[in-house]
Amino acid sequence: MAGHISPKSTYYTIFGSLMVLTAVTVSVAFVNLGALNFPVALSIAILKATLVILFFMHVKYSSRLTKLICGTSFFFLLVLFGLTLTDYLSRGWFAAPGGTAGAGTQVTIGPAAPEPASVEP
């Protein structure tokens, strides 16, 4: 009933790749790519996670059900992020009649300055 047994070399290779990718992500963080820094860092993280999932967690050699479950969890995470962002990213597009800023735009507390009011107990 033993599951798939990977050769030790596979594990060492994956570990090596993960180390290289870690070094890459740290180095790239210090290169100014502007708005691309975030997607690049995220992509590298996704790549690392994929390697761990496929080889350390043996998903590459697992049943279709396991793969489906893996995929489903990330899909619903994306649903949470994506649909919530449909709200936040489109705030301010709409100017209420008679108003200047859109309803519910980003909250700001006065000018970008010092302490907020002291916290009540």
Next chain:
Amino acid sequence: MTTTVLPRVNYLNVRHTLASWLFTKDHKRIGLMYLVVVTAAFALGGVFAAGVRIELTTPEGDFVSADTYNRLFTMHGVAMVFFVLIPAVPAILGNFVLPLMIGAKDVAFPKINLLSWYVFVIGFVFTLAAMAFGGVDTGWTFYTPYSTQFSNSSVMLTGIGIFITGFSSILTGLNFMVTIHRMRAPGMTWFRMPLFVWALYATSIVQILGTPVIAITVGMLALERALGFGIFDPRLGGDPVLFQHLFWFYSHPAVYIMILPPMGVISEVIACFSRKPVFGYSFVAFSSLAIAIFGFLVWAHHLFVAGISPYSAMVFSFLSFAVAVPSAVKTFNWTATLYKGAIWWQAPMIWVFGFLGLFLVGGLTGLFLASLGLDVHLHDTYFVVAHFHYIMVGGAIMGYFSGLHYWWPKMTGKMYSNSAATFAAVLVFVGFNLTFFPQFILGYLGMPRRYHVYAEEFQVLNVMSTAGASLLGVGYTLIASYLIHSVFRGRAAGDNPWGATGLEWETQSPPIPENFDETPIVTGGAYEYTKRGAKVA
């Protein structure tokens, strides 16, 4: 043959000590243990509802203070949502019936099943403690910043209680999913499973994906309230509406946890008491999955007037209309099942008819609320309250009672009085409509919810509502009485009093601890009713 003697060894009498119950791994006993706690929670929630309805008999705030009223409706909501509606059908009926239905000896993880009960009880104890300390006044929705910064009530205790209880739901869902995947008897392919099993599977998907999100949200709420972490605090630039997004990401799918299993019950009962297979089996099965998945895409219809972007609101409005489609599919299919069926008017079937009408009203009024323009007028009015009570009580609770009455002879080996049960079902139906239909009108006329005072012109409708609530109380008490009575004085029901198909009916009532003498082998579909009109005495 009328006898009160039960057959030989069964799961109830195989051991009698308290320890044999508290340390049981038998899914049937665990189902009964859930029944006890859920019934207690239902009674408690009912007491709070009584407090609300008594106050609302008069327009002035003369029964309780505003603060107390806030606590009453909040604790009513908390008790009913988390400790009755979410667990009722899955943890009581599902636990009892699922392994029997698929020909298994037990669920996949019996010890985890027992653990889920203990977790449930511990969560309930924390919530009871919160009630003893005066309860919570934030509404069961705990909106920030009131709940994090200004409420002086037992938010933390209640939050901890809900957090803990959530794990009970997760563990149950996990258990059921693995059970359905891996424990089906030989020959029971997916499309030979009873529709109740499909419903439980779909529910498990929702429990697994949704519950963790409310858990972390309550956790963030607690961190903010206790330690001053500023995630929802507008003074730091946080957004209180983020709490609402995260809260409803679970709490909307949660209503599908509450309704999918009762819908599964309806499928079982309607087939048996029409002596016909459910019309369009695969459509009903797939619609359960569709509801589970689509249910995750609509949550922000609770935030339409909270200040979200109107563009986002349009998206969610469209999706909310879409999620009604699979529910409608089921309703059409059930109706088609009735067509040319041989209807047998027993108690479980009376509840089914109640469900069909009331769920229809509740579902259609949901579309009113999904419509953006209408929601601006109806949000936070009694229209919303009426809508969800039609679904939750008219739908979920009636489905629960249908199942309870259907499987009661299997669970206890005894039969209750059909005339008492019929009377109670009709009484509850009448009481329910009297309670909640006036609330549609009140809401449309503009009476806001969560207020303990209201304009004088609303009084007549409110008095009708309170009168109906009294009838409901009588009806529920009646049900408890004859069901308990049947355990001691009812006649032995026999293995299959309804002449129903399904593996659970092919073993004795009550079942032996290991369910079946020998593992069954399945060779046919779930609803092979061939003898239309045949009834078993």
Next chain:
Amino acid sequence: MPNGAVAHADPHGPASAAGFGAGGHDHAHHPALQHHFQTLDQQHEASTLGMWIFLVTEVMFFGGLLMAYLLYRVWYPEAWSEGSEELDIVLGGFNTVVLIGSSLTMAFGVRAAQTGEQKATVRWLLLTIGLGLTFLVVKGFEYYHKWELHHIPGPNFSFEGPHAAQVQIFLSLYFGLTGLHALHMIIGCAIMGVITWMAHKKRFTPEWYTPVELAGLYWHFVDIVWIFLFPLLYLVDRARQLS
């Protein structure tokens, strides 16, 4: 009648029906096989499926915090930059290497259990625990340092900078995310302790090593969470900070 339930020999025979849990009959099957399963294979498949489903709940659990992170990163890029700058990239990087290393040792531990190398299993598991504890110790130092600087959100929070209020949100999420992760590490180390003890007691064979496998899946998951947390928290806008 319906469904035609044909008799199928129950492996324990009819005698087992009467006595629930009666252990009097002799077993021809593996001692780890639980009675409600038919075969060890079925039990193994059920157990691994159960663990995967549990991991799905964990993904959604962290997901709520990550949603909050995502929103405020979009809203407050400067505060995110200032907040991230306060985190020690060397310690964070070191911890990343340690944790990925522990995933490697864990994978080897499972492999040793698969091939029946009992002593190697124990050694790899102990190494995994050691690396996990190292991670937690470093984390402890980081938290202590934050406490010294009054960077823990709450009534004693104090931060010099134009976006102090939103940096407090960043740090709330930092502590929330890494705190939740550390909690999972602590639980993981405890689970590993139990599994290591079982391995030491020679409980695992190539026929049955499921607890090691399940613990491995959990451990890798906790590693994956950190793989995301490290760039999300420690590597925000580092390029601009150089200039």
